Amino acid sequence: xxxxxxxxxxxxxxxxxxxxxxxxxxxxxxxxxxxxxxxxxxxxxxxxxxxxxxxxxxxxxxxxxxxxxxxxxxxxxxxxxxxxxxxxxxxxxxxxxxxxxxxxxxxxxxxxxxxxxxxxxxxxxxxxxxxxxxxxxxxxxxxxxxxxxxxxxxxxxxxxxxxxxxxxxxxxxxxxxxxxxxxxxxxxxxxxxxxxxxxxxxxxxxxxxxxxxxxxxxxxxxxxxxxxxxxxxxxxxxxxxxxxxxxxxxxxxxxxxxxxxxxxxxxxxxxxxxxxxxxxxxxxxxxxxxxxxxxxxxxxxxxxxxxxxxxxxxxxxxxxxxxxxxxxxxxxxxxxxxxxxxxxxxxxxxxxxxxxxxxxxxxxxxxxxxxxxxxxxxxxxxxxxxxxxxxxxxxxxxxxxxxxxxxxxxxxxxxxxxxxxxxxxxxxxxxxxxxxxxxxxxxxxx
Amino acid sequence: xxxxxxxxxxxxxxxxxxxxxxxxxxxxxxxxxxxxxxxxxxxxxxxxxxxxxxxxxxxxxxxxxxxxxxxxxxxxxxxxxxxxxxxxxxxxxxxxxxxxxxxxxxxxxxxxxxxxxxxxxxxxxxxxxxxxxxxxxxxxxxxxxxxxxxxxxxxxxxxxxxxxxxxxxxxxxxxxxxxxxxxxxxxxxxxxxxxxxxxxxxxxxxxxxxxxxxxxxxxxxxxxxxxxxxxxxxxxxxxxxxxxxxxxxxxxxxxxxxxxxxxxxxxxxxxxxxxxxxxxxxxxxxxxxxxxxxxxxxxxxxxxxxxxxxxxxxxxxxxxxxxxxxxxxxxxxxxxxxxxxxxxxxxxxxxxxxxxxxxxxxxxxxxxxxxxxxxxxxxxxxxxxxxxxxxxxxxxxxxxxxxxxxxxxxxxxxxxxxxxxxxxxxxxxxxxxxxxxxxxxxxxxx
Numbered sequence: 001x002x003x004x005x006x007x008x009x010x011x012x013x014x015x016x017x018x019x020x021x022x023x024x025x026x027x028x029x030x031x032x033x034x035x036x037x038x039x040x041x042x043x044x045x046x047x048x049x050x051x052x053x054x055x056x057x058x059x060x061x062x063x064x065x066x067x068x069x070x071x072x073x074x075x076x077x078x079x080x081x082x083x084x085x086x087x088x089x090x091x092x093x094x095x096x097x098x099x100x101x102x103x104x105x106x107x108x109x110x111x112x113x114x115x116x117x118x119x120x121x122x123x124x125x126x127x128x129x130x131x132x133x134x135x136x137x138x139x140x141x142x143x144x145x146x147x148x149x150x151x152x153x154x155x156x157x158x159x160x161x162x163x164x165x166x167x168x169x170x171x172x173x174x175x176x177x178x179x180x181x182x183x184x185x186x187x188x189x190x191x192x193x194x195x196x197x198x199x200x201x202x203x204x205x206x207x208x209x210x211x212x213x214x215x216x217x218x219x220x221x222x223x224x225x226x227x228x229x230x231x232x233x234x235x236x237x238x239x240x241x242x243x244x245x246x247x248x249x250x251x252x253x254x255x256x257x258x259x260x261x262x263x264x265x266x267x268x269x270x271x272x273x274x275x276x277x278x279x280x281x282x283x284x285x286x287x288x289x290x291x292x293x294x295x296x297x298x299x300x301x302x303x304x305x306x307x308x309x310x311x312x313x314x315x316x317x318x319x320x321x322x323x324x325x326x327x328x329x330x331x332x333x334x335x336x337x338x339x340x341x342x343x344x345x346x347x348x349x350x351x352x353x354x355x356x357x358x359x360x361x362x363x364x365x366x367x368x369x370x371x372x373x374x375x376x377x378x379x380x381x382x383x384x385x386x387x388x389x390x391x392x393x394x395x396x397x398x399x400x401x402x403x404x405x406x407x408x409x410x411x412x413x414x415x416x417x418x419x420x421x422x423x424x425x426x427x428x429x430x431x432x433x434x435x436x437x438x439x440x441x442x443x444x445x446x
Numbered sequence: 447x448x449x450x451x452x453x454x455x456x457x458x459x460x461x462x463x464x465x466x467x468x469x470x471x472x473x474x475x476x477x478x479x480x481x482x483x484x485x486x487x488x489x490x491x492x493x494x495x496x497x498x499x500x501x502x503x504x505x506x507x508x509x510x511x512x513x514x515x516x517x518x519x520x521x522x523x524x525x526x527x528x529x530x531x532x533x534x535x536x537x538x539x540x541x542x543x544x545x546x547x548x549x550x551x552x553x554x555x556x557x558x559x560x561x562x563x564x565x566x567x568x569x570x571x572x573x574x575x576x577x578x579x580x581x582x583x584x585x586x587x588x589x590x591x592x593x594x595x596x597x598x599x600x601x602x603x604x605x606x607x608x609x610x611x612x613x614x615x616x617x618x619x620x621x622x623x624x625x626x627x628x629x630x631x632x633x634x635x636x637x638x639x640x641x642x643x644x645x646x647x648x649x650x651x652x653x654x655x656x657x658x659x660x661x662x663x664x665x666x667x668x669x670x671x672x673x674x675x676x677x678x679x680x681x682x683x684x685x686x687x688x689x690x691x692x693x694x695x696x697x698x699x700x701x702x703x704x705x706x707x708x709x710x711x712x713x714x715x716x717x718x719x720x721x722x723x724x725x726x727x728x729x730x731x732x733x734x735x736x737x738x739x740x741x742x743x744x745x746x747x748x749x750x751x752x753x754x755x756x757x758x759x760x761x762x763x764x765x766x767x768x769x770x771x772x773x774x775x776x777x778x779x780x781x782x783x784x785x786x787x788x789x790x791x792x793x794x795x796x797x798x799x800x801x802x803x804x805x806x807x808x809x810x811x812x813x814x815x816x817x818x819x820x821x822x823x824x825x826x827x828x829x830x831x832x833x834x835x836x837x838x839x840x841x842x843x844x845x846x847x848x849x850x851x852x853x854x855x856x857x858x859x860x861x862x863x864x865x866x867x868x869x870x871x872x873x874x875x876x877x878x879x880x881x882x883x884x885x886x887x888x889x890x891x892x
Binding site: 246384423 | 721852
């Protein structure tokens with residue numbers, strides 16, 4: 001009976017949302033609405049910053065339970081989203097990102113429980129020391145405050161981002177893609193109900209409930225209430241956020257990842273890593289997009305590497321020197337060195353050693369994840385030191401670029417910026433710190 | 447003879463600069479000039495990021511020696527700046543900030559040597575762990591890249607900021623106040639000559655050599671080449687930078703610092719801390735601007751605290767309840783709670799306990815430095831946890847808010863933001879990190 005009631009409530013809520021979604025908004029209206037959301041988030045963040053670990057765990061655990069209990073309602077809401085997406089003529093590959101199944105709902109619930117099992121970062125003493133005058137100084141981890149998350153269609157981001165922000169003591173304002181409107185709305189309801197069950201303010205997690213695209217602009221202007229923006233999505237979204245945001249951005253640029261086969265490479269490792277880095281999954285940001293290979297070993301190593309890739313269904317776009325070795329490949333254009341295919345396509349370039357490889361990666365790459373394959377320790381150390389990317393690897397597949405694979409638990413994304421967070425952004429990266437100084441009546445001499 | 451030649455060169459350089467300073471600049475001209483400066487900084491930063499600690503120490507040591515050798519030229523240049531400032535009718539208190547003396551030049555040189563004596567943060571392994579699959583992960587400290595520093599008249603900031611950026615592996619683009627034009631130019635020359643002596647690129651430290659105020663705007667648009675902006679100065683400068691910067695800002699807001707005398711305070715500690723926090727130096731950002739005192743002890747403690755302050759020459763602006771106790775004080779306006787006097791003036795408010803004190807500080811303060819005076823451990827811990835400031839203190843003067851007093855060596859300022867750097871910004875806070883991952887041919891399972 002509960003489930004039926006919930007479905008009815010959901011249908012009515014959806015109807016209400018759709019009406020709202022059609023309403024026109026002026027910029028001033030939007031700024032006022034968003035200001036109210038921001039003020040509620042700020043107040044909730046202040047309360048949450050003092051919350052116990054137990055209460056945060058209780059909120060996440062309750063939200064996980066509610067996601068499971070409301071599976072039928074979630075799937076019903078998701079069907080509405082899917083119909084909307086198909087009406088818009090969205091490609092089936094993107095539709096799959098939007099789809100919720102019982103397995104995926106269970107995955108979201110388990111993800112929240114995994115966050116709840118992490119060590120609470122808030123209150124951690126990062127460093128402490130005593131000054132010669134007896135002052136005791138501690139550097140203590142604190143929340144960042146209010147985090148705005150702007151993302152595209154995958155509804156599970158709603159649960160992951162909301163849960164991570166909550167556990168790290170931050171209030172979240174979530175803005176998902178319009179395609180996941182109904183699904184994300186119900187997921188947020190579960191998070192908010194979980195917060196209430198735990199005695200915490202539901203406004204720790206809010207979502208922007210309008211399909212009006214101008215709402216994103218209003219959020220990016222809300223620097224009075226939003227401390228940082230985390231954009232997750234395609235290049236145009238990220239570029240818009242970085243251009244418009246009036247607050248710091250955890251830049252999640254594309255993953256233009258490279259595998260560089262150095263002349264000291266072991267051929268079997270090079271074959272396995274190139275194939276895995278490109279083809280394990282082509283749609284993830286850690287997938288390789290360009291293979292660089294030293295001229296000294298290209299004649300020997302490039303044919304078997306390319307043969308593996310072609311056998312797995314990968315198209316090769318090669319520069320002139322690589323085509324001289326593998327003439328059946330199509331020619332690469334200059335634009336290929338800066339293209340994130342997210343598909344079974346790999347650009348290939350022959351280079352003259354580690355300096356040129358590093359220059360190529362620092363010049364064309366996106367500072368995400370890059371790997372050298374070599375048995376030459378000196379070349380590996382030079383590559384690890386000089387490639388200016390969040391993650392630099394030696395003899396490993398770029399597809400390990402992932403918070404889970406790093407042992408960090410859930411992540412909100414992979415930051416390619418150098419400020420504050422870099423690489424996988426987990427709970428710890430969503431924190432700041434303060435100095436707590438304890439004296440005994442200390443005054444400073446002149 | 448060298449000194450005379452240097453003075454002549456200096457005079458000619460100054461003449462050239464003045465001509466340049468008069469030239470009108472269009473926005474496009476400025477953007478092109480600034481783009482060239484930025485590109486040189488980026489290239490220099492890449493080289494510097496690979497430099498040894500020894501070469502950075504050599505550059506700083508040489509620059510310190512050159513500052514001492516060129517004392518006469520520095521004082522001659524400074525006299526030109528002082529004359530310019532007096533022509534502009536600048537107050538003598540600000541003129542004093544601009545003044546270079548042999549002692550102050552020695553202070554700058556010793557400051558560079560103190561930076562050179564710090565532990566080099568670059569390459570530090572911050573954390574390392576091994577994954578169950580054998581992947582080895584290290585989090586390694588790296589430079590941030592290119593740092594823009596915008597500041598006002600004190601020429602020593604040129605040496606401090608340039609030296610700190612250099613040592614932490616970053617290129618600096620410095621923009622001092624127009625009043626310190628000639629002095630700062632010569633200080634930068636010493637830093638650049640020191641870099642050349644050490645075999646490092648001089649463009650690690652550049653200055654913007656024009657008095658055109660629009661140059662600041664062009665610098666703030668230069669997000670392609672400048673990774674972070676550090677503004678140091680008054681409120682209007684900071685607000686302009688935060689509004690216009692197209693890159694992250696290490697916010698150095700004003701220091702609206704509070705001393706809160708809790709009902710559990712020891713009177714002698716309260717008197718000593720209030721007097722020191724306000725009057726040791728009134729012009730520093732860690733000087734207290736507002737005193738809060740619990741109603742329960744105001745009758746007893748406020749009169750002696752106020753008497754000490756008045757005896758030291760401090761004016762008191764008091765709220766109604768405080769005036770009922772100290773009727774000779776002038777009334778405080780609402781605007782006083784948000785005014786950084788940087789002068790011998792203190793606003794005073796009577797509050798009803800720690801919750802109200804915390805609400806006042808979080809509402810009116812600038813998230814800089816705030817101190818509670820109490821013998822009540824529970825009240826102290828609540829204050830330290832809940833006041834949302836970079837530095838929170840118990841039984842200590844707010845004037846300890848200083849990188850040197852924290853044992854960090856030189857600082858570029860006190861950041862009041864929550865992103866990346868917070869509190870005193872020393873060499874370590876001017877760094878980022880990367881993940882270095884070492885495998886043995888690891889590929890990621892499906």
